[in-house]
Each structure stands twice: as structure tokens, then as C-alpha cells.
Amino acid sequence: MENTDRPLNAKEASLWLFQVMNPEAVVHVPMAFRTTGRTLRWWPMKVAVDTLVEMHPSLRTVFADVDGAPVRRVLDPSEVDIDVDIIATTADTLMDDIGAFARRPFRFTEEPLIRVGHFVGDPAGDVVCFTSHHLICDAQSNAMLLRTFMEVYDAAAAEQPVPEALSRPVESFTEPPASESDIQFWREHLAGAEKTARPLSIAEPDHGDDYRGSQMVQPIPSATVAQLAAVAKELNSSPHVVLLSVFYLLLTNHGAGEDVVVGMPLDARTAAARDTVGYHVNIVGLRGVIDLTMSFRDWAKHVREQFLTGLRHVRASIDEAMPGSYDSASDWREPLFRYMFNYSPYSSDWTTRYRITVLPVRTAYSRLDLTLNVIPRGEDMLVQVIYRESVYPVVAVERFIDRFSALLASCVTDLDRPLADHSLWSEADRSLGSEADRSLGSEADREVRASGPADQPDLAEVAPGAMLSVRDPYGRELPPGVWGELHADDRALGRQARWAWAGGLETPAEPAEPRSPAPTPVETAVTGDPEVVTMLIGLWRDLLDKDDVKGDTHFFRSGGTSIKAARVVASIKKNLGVKIKLRQVFATPTPAELAAAIATTGS
Structure with missing residues (x-):
């Protein structure tokens, strides 16, 4: 039995914190694909799934609670049985059915964080959906899982043994720690960047802050895709980087300013670990400072250099380089960036070989305001935008994608035109204008x-x-x-x-009368039991490794982390018999404030 435990690293702890604080906002990495010209059989699929589980330790991982803090625990293959659920669907309900399957929450401490569904009933072909929690999987992992799944399926369907190369377990990959130079690079790169970047100017004026999300998918015209490939070759770059260059410009055109930080997932695997499944991308904040007098040629070259420099320092995620110095209960909600760019890595060679079409899965949650994914599909490309419904209306997202395609076409057609001279308008904008x-x-x-x-x-x-x-x-x-x-x-x-x-x-509505701020726990009449305050001071000293702790010592400003905050919750339950939420430690981060909150909870 493996049952090996290890603590969470910085990026895992950050994601775990977000999930615990927002249990309704599931953070899953779904992958759905349709097979054309074949009907998949249950037993070969089951053999393929069992093979994947035995190969990859991350697929056998649960998150156990040890002394109030989460640890990763890898189970032995004999303890894990991932079924292939058969789900009836129709052509009309398929995408909704896949979305509901992909969004169903996992029980962190009780089950591996992956499930597999086989959707039957759509005349266009069978559909298979893998959905995993992001803590054990990433988009690169999904590409590897899909390729291996189909190879093993074909062998099992032909009643042949599993290929030897796929019958050997893949060793767990522990990412090497970030070097001081990696961390220092990102701190210098992001120095002075605004922590809470502004929403785009197409946002709703009085938008909320919940994570209800939706998505929209549109194709990029094939002529533009062909021109993009030619331009990437001419610039000695990649389509990925050229598309990122256009995305920066589009954000600036929509009110993000000339200094924009875009989140990007970069693969942190070493060459020896390239086949490892797990959460091995590091989210970095790539900063773009745009000069609109530049030509697109020069801007794309600049972005390429920034991107390549960032790749050299990929060992440090933004959670390590810019650790949260939480001053309030809401700070953990705000990353350094509101926008994410991603280029999905599915290879057209093996999707063509296995007659597979990758399908975008509809999500119901979005932590960031807006994420733009580009999904290559053979000679075509799809643009998928995942967005927060409370921030952007549907028509705004639709126009945003239209403008992305129009701006991309303009930029790759005329590389030497100044950025400011590329039109902000799409054909849909012009049509809307006349119709309105x-x-x-x-x-x-x-x-x-x-x-x-x-x-x-x-x-x-x-x-x-x-x-x-x-x-x-x-x-x-x-x-x-x-x-x-x-x-x-x-x-x-x-x-x-x-x-x-x-x-x-x-025109903007008249601003509402400012509301008086809610009193903080210190301003209320409730005071904590002195003995509880003393107990919490001692707990602060132990967890923070500090002697000079007082009743007003701020937990997070003094070196506290989300994992240590979880230990506070566990200690209070053990010593006082009082259950508090992790959120409460963020809201009342001093011994005196937390003692007062406990007094209120127990009353």
C-alpha cells in the first residue's frame, strides 16, 4: 500500500483555499471528445481507465485532513476503482448533460478526484468525458490521458495485451522548488502592477462578485488561421505567442490600460517528467506594457521575448513569487490579474488518427473575470471565452470574441501598421450600429x-x-x-x-449614496473571553514561530498562511469544542477579534 502523505505546495494550497472558501465554485478540468465512425464498448473503456489509474499516482490521490491541515495521500491501485458511467443523452441535451456531469463536486477526503462518463444516444457519435479536479490534473495531463486511453482501448477491443510501454507505472513527479532567482525575477517583473486590475469597459456598471460563470465558443475563420501560421513562421515565433500579442491589444482597446497583467498556465514539467499526469502547470502573471505607436511586428517580437524569459523562470508560480499578504477576508479572492490566456495543447496528429473531435465543456463557474482559450482543431481553431456572468453580459462577450477575430485578422494582414491604427470594430459592430x-x-x-x-x-x-x-x-x-x-x-x-x-x-447612473462601512469586530461591543484570547495568543506563537504576539497581532501580516489558518480552525475545535469556518480566521485575524467572534458563535 502506498498511502504516502506530503504537504501541499504553494499553488496547491492556494487552489485548496479557494475551493474550501467557495465549495459551490468547483475547479475542475473537464475533457470531452466525440468518436466518429465507431461505437465505443464499455469493457475496453474500463480496461483503459484501470490502466490509467495504475499508471498515474495523481489519479489515486485524495486530500486527507491531518491535524487540521490538508495533505496529499496517494492510494494503492488496489484501493481505487473508477467506473465508467453510462449516461443516456440526446443531440439536443448532450452539452448540458456533459456540463452537469463535469460540474458534480468531488468529496476530497473520500474519493479520487476523477470520474469518467460515456454519453450515448447522440446520432453524431459517442462522447466520452473525463473530469478531474484541478488539484490532480491540468490541460496537458488531459491530452496525455486521452492519447493513452485510446491506445489502450484499441488494444483491449482487439483482445490484445496492453502495450508494454503503457503497463509500467509512471513515477510521481515532485516539482523542484523555485530558486531565489526565479522568485526574484517575477517580483521584479510584477513590481508596481496594480493588484486589483480594473474590469474591462464592457463590464456591467454594478457587477457582483460571485463566481457564476458561463462560456461562449466561436470559430476563427480558416483564412485567418492560415495567415496566423504564416506570420508566426515569419516572426520566428509560434501561433500561441502571436495570439497572446493580439489578446493584450484587445484588452487595452477595452479599457484595461497600457500596463496589463495576463495570467498564463505554463508547463513546469522537466524533460524526464513530460508524461506525468498531475497539476504541473504554474500560473504566472505575464506583464505587457503596450506602446500603441509600435507596429504589430515589433509588439509581437516584444511579447515573444517576454514569454521566453518567463519560460526560463517557470519554476516559480505566482503563488510563490507573490505570496498573499492578506489584510482582510476578501483579499484572497483577488488575484493579481483578472484575465487569463490559454492555448490548449491537443495534437491534430493523434486526434485525426483516432477520429476524435475535442468538445468544449460548458462550465458554470469562473474565478477570473474572463479567460480566453484557443483550441486548435486540425486546420481550424476555436475561441472559447469563459467569463463571470455577474461582470459581463452575453452580448458583450459575443462582441469581444468578434473583435478578437477581427483584430487578429487585421494584425496578421498588416504587421507594420501601428497598433493604434488597427480597427477596434468588427463587422458585427458595424451591422449592429445600422440596425440600432x-x-x-x-x-x-x-x-x-x-x-x-x-x-x-x-x-x-x-x-x-x-x-x-x-x-x-x-x-x-x-x-x-x-x-x-x-x-x-x-x-x-x-x-x-x-x-x-x-x-x-x-451615460453612467448617478452614484449611490455611500454606505457607512460595517463595523469591524474590534468596534463591536462583544469581547472575547480573556482565557480564549490567551489560548489564541499561544496558538499564534506556535504557528507563526514568534514570541512577540499580542492580542492585536494580525495572523496573515505576521506570516500566517491558509494552511496554518486551517490549523487554527482545527485547534479551536479540539480545545474549545467550537466549530468555526476557515473564512472566520480571515475576517477576524487577531486573537482578540477571533475570541470575540468565538464568543458570539457560542452564545
Whole structure:
């Protein structure tokens, strides 16, 4: 029996914390694929799944609780039996059925964090879905699992033995620790970056902060994909980096500013561990400082150099380089970046060989405001945007993807045009303009004539017949849905506005009266039991390894981590018989405050 335990590393602890604090926001890495021209049989699939489980220790991993802190525990293959669930579906309900299967939560301490479903009933072909928790899997792992699954399936279906190369267990891979130079690189790279980057200007004005998410998928035109490949070769780059360069520019065009941090998952596996399944990508924050006078050629070369430099320091994730210095209960919610870019690694060679089509899985949660995934499929590409529903309306995401495709086409067609001169508008924007009765006209003349103050009560000082436009700080006219400064002819009016999706001008609502802040625990009349305060001070000393602890010592500002906070919760339950949530330690991070909260809980 293996049953080996090890503590969580920094990125695992960060993900574990997010999941514990938000149990409804499942953090899974689903993979679904359709087989064409064949009907899959249950028994060969079961043999393939059993082989995968025996090969890869991460698929046999549970997260056990030891003294209040989570540890990774690898089970022996004899203790694990992953079934292949047979799920009836139809062509109309398939994607919803896959999404529901992929979102079902796992029981961390009781079961391995992977499940497999076989969806039957769609005339287009059988569909198989693997879904794993991100703590044991990543997108690169899914690609390896899919390839091995099909190789073993074919052998089992032909009643042949499993290929020898696939019958040997893969050794667990423990990522080497980040060097001081890796950590220092990222700290210098991100120095001065705004911790809570602003939402894009297409966001809802009063958006919420929950993690309910959705997704949208659109193809990139094949002509643009072909041009992208040619440009990547010309620039001695990769499609991945050229697409990232366009994404930075698109974010700037939508109000993210000229200094943008984009999250990116980079593979941290060594050459010897390239076939290891697990959570072995490091999320890094790649910073792009855009000069709109640059040509796209120069900008793409700059992004390439930044990307390659980041790859040399991939050992340090953002959780190690920029550890959370939590000052409040909400700080853990805010990463350094709001946007993520990912290029999915499925190879067209073996997807063609096995007649497989990879399907995007609909997610219901999104931690970040917006993630843009590019999924190559043979000679085609899909753009998948996962977004928070409380931040961006559906029409905004649809236009965002349209503009990405239009901007990509513009950039790869004319590499030497200055960034500022690439159009912000898509064909859908122009069509929407005319349909919404805003008479946008030609590309050079996208202005709306105000018919007078009666129709535009916000614009009483604008003379009838004035040419109205909404412009960004660089003087470029903005498409529908994007906030900017309102102009009449060439005169800036000093007020924010945007063209509404349904037509007409929209100006920001009057700000609500500021609400008085809720009293902090220190300001309340409840005080903690002095003996509890003394006990917590002692606990702080033990966990923080500090002698100078007082009643007002801040747990996280003094070196506390989420794992140590979990030990606080366990110690309180053991010594006081009181159950508190991990969230409470973040909300009341001093002995005095936490003692007061415990007094309230026990009353």
C-alpha cells in the first residue's frame, strides 16, 4: 500500500483555499471528445481507465485532513476503482448533460478526484468525458490521458495485451522548488502592477462578485488561421505567442490600460517528467506594457521575448513569487490579474488518427473575470471565452470574441501598421450600429447626429446637428458597449458615455449614496473571553514561530498562511469544542477579534 502523505505546495494550497472558501465554485478540468465512425464498448473503456489509474499516482490521490491541515495521500491501485458511467443523452441535451456531469463536486477526503462518463444516444457519435479536479490534473495531463486511453482501448477491443510501454507505472513527479532567482525575477517583473486590475469597459456598471460563470465558443475563420501560421513562421515565433500579442491589444482597446497583467498556465514539467499526469502547470502573471505607436511586428517580437524569459523562470508560480499578504477576508479572492490566456495543447496528429473531435465543456463557474482559450482543431481553431456572468453580459462577450477575430485578422494582414491604427470594430459592430438606428456610416465616419436637446436630455449644451462620438484616451472612436469620453464634433464634453447595445447613448447612473462601512469586530461591543484570547495568543506563537504576539497581532501580516489558518480552525475545535469556518480566521485575524467572534458563535 502506498498511502504516502506530503504537504501541499504553494499553488496547491492556494487552489485548496479557494475551493474550501467557495465549495459551490468547483475547479475542475473537464475533457470531452466525440468518436466518429465507431461505437465505443464499455469493457475496453474500463480496461483503459484501470490502466490509467495504475499508471498515474495523481489519479489515486485524495486530500486527507491531518491535524487540521490538508495533505496529499496517494492510494494503492488496489484501493481505487473508477467506473465508467453510462449516461443516456440526446443531440439536443448532450452539452448540458456533459456540463452537469463535469460540474458534480468531488468529496476530497473520500474519493479520487476523477470520474469518467460515456454519453450515448447522440446520432453524431459517442462522447466520452473525463473530469478531474484541478488539484490532480491540468490541460496537458488531459491530452496525455486521452492519447493513452485510446491506445489502450484499441488494444483491449482487439483482445490484445496492453502495450508494454503503457503497463509500467509512471513515477510521481515532485516539482523542484523555485530558486531565489526565479522568485526574484517575477517580483521584479510584477513590481508596481496594480493588484486589483480594473474590469474591462464592457463590464456591467454594478457587477457582483460571485463566481457564476458561463462560456461562449466561436470559430476563427480558416483564412485567418492560415495567415496566423504564416506570420508566426515569419516572426520566428509560434501561433500561441502571436495570439497572446493580439489578446493584450484587445484588452487595452477595452479599457484595461497600457500596463496589463495576463495570467498564463505554463508547463513546469522537466524533460524526464513530460508524461506525468498531475497539476504541473504554474500560473504566472505575464506583464505587457503596450506602446500603441509600435507596429504589430515589433509588439509581437516584444511579447515573444517576454514569454521566453518567463519560460526560463517557470519554476516559480505566482503563488510563490507573490505570496498573499492578506489584510482582510476578501483579499484572497483577488488575484493579481483578472484575465487569463490559454492555448490548449491537443495534437491534430493523434486526434485525426483516432477520429476524435475535442468538445468544449460548458462550465458554470469562473474565478477570473474572463479567460480566453484557443483550441486548435486540425486546420481550424476555436475561441472559447469563459467569463463571470455577474461582470459581463452575453452580448458583450459575443462582441469581444468578434473583435478578437477581427483584430487578429487585421494584425496578421498588416504587421507594420501601428497598433493604434488597427480597427477596434468588427463587422458585427458595424451591422449592429445600422440596425440600432444610429447611422454609423462608413468606417471613417462613425458618428451619430443628435436631433436636439429634446431627444438627448443629457446633452442640453450640445447644439442640434452636432456630430457625437465616444472616444478612448487615444482619440479613437469606440464601438458599441465600450465606455469612453463623449465628444461633440471635436470637443470633449468631459463625461463618460457609450453606445448602448440596443441603440442610443448611455451615460453612467448617478452614484449611490455611500454606505457607512460595517463595523469591524474590534468596534463591536462583544469581547472575547480573556482565557480564549490567551489560548489564541499561544496558538499564534506556535504557528507563526514568534514570541512577540499580542492580542492585536494580525495572523496573515505576521506570516500566517491558509494552511496554518486551517490549523487554527482545527485547534479551536479540539480545545474549545467550537466549530468555526476557515473564512472566520480571515475576517477576524487577531486573537482578540477571533475570541470575540468565538464568543458570539457560542452564545
